[in-house]
Amino acid sequence: MRTDIAADEIALRHAPATRLVAHRDFHIRALDAQRDAPTLHRWFIEERAAFWNMRDKSVREVAVFYQDIEDSGHAQAWLGMQHGAPAFLFESYDPVHEEVGEHYDVCAGDIGMHLFVGPATTRTPGYTRRVFESLMMFLFERLGARRIVVEPDSRNTRIHALNRAMGFTYAKDVTFREKTASLAFCTRADFYAAIAQDN
Missing domain, CATH: 3.40.630.30 (Gcn5-related N-acetyltransferase (GNAT))
Known part of the structure; x- marks a missing residue:
């Protein structure tokens, strides 16, 4: 190993x-915020995703959230x-x-x-x-x-x-x-x- x-x-x-x-x-x-947002949204709406605090977000809001991360310069x-x-x-x-x-x-x-x-x-x-x-x-x-x-x-x-x-x-x-x-x-x-x- x-x-x-x-x-x-x-x-x-x-x-x-x-x-x-x-x-x-x-x-x-x-991650590509726009392309991958629909996949992430499907994951986040599941009950097991409660600790991620994104269950109420729309696909667009998920995309915006991750675009902001990409644009942050530190994340x-x-x-x-x-x-x-x-x-x-x-x-x-x-x-x-x-x-x-x-x-x-x-x-x-x-x-x-x-x-x-x-x-x-x-x-x-x-x-x-x-x-x-x-x-x-x-x-x-x-x-x-x-x-x-x-x-x-x-x-x-x-x-x-x-x-x-x-x-x-x-x-x-x-x-x-x-x-x-x-x-x-x-x-x-x-x-x-x-x-x-x-x-």
Whole structure:
């Protein structure tokens, strides 16, 4: 397994910025707000998307929201593809420019992340974990993160378990304007140590 990870790391470091980045079952590309909004809207209206806080948005509002992210200059949305079909969405951002940056001392190399996994076409054991590993490798190896920061809703127990399995260390709960967030961090070393334990 470590050999496979090393090969993926090399491929990610040298992948041109305009190309898709591959890891295992997935390819990751920049989100196209207008083209991808209908797909995201279908995902977001599902009951399981309650913590994403987008269930009441129209397709147009979803497109505007993600275009604003693209235009921000400090954040980016990405779409993970599996066999040519959208599989998951994640957002990367500079914590200095976001609410989370008000609650801790941001360090150089910190990248914030939000993840939304779309409905799987075929349910397979460990699917969400493979998604998470793929985007974490992308953040560390392609975007150059030194540490990844997350701030999920404190009530979202499923994501907390997955975060911890990926090597995140929880620091504290903080009060955001729209939620109580659990602030957690993961270094490159902690991530690779965590996934090595299971392989």
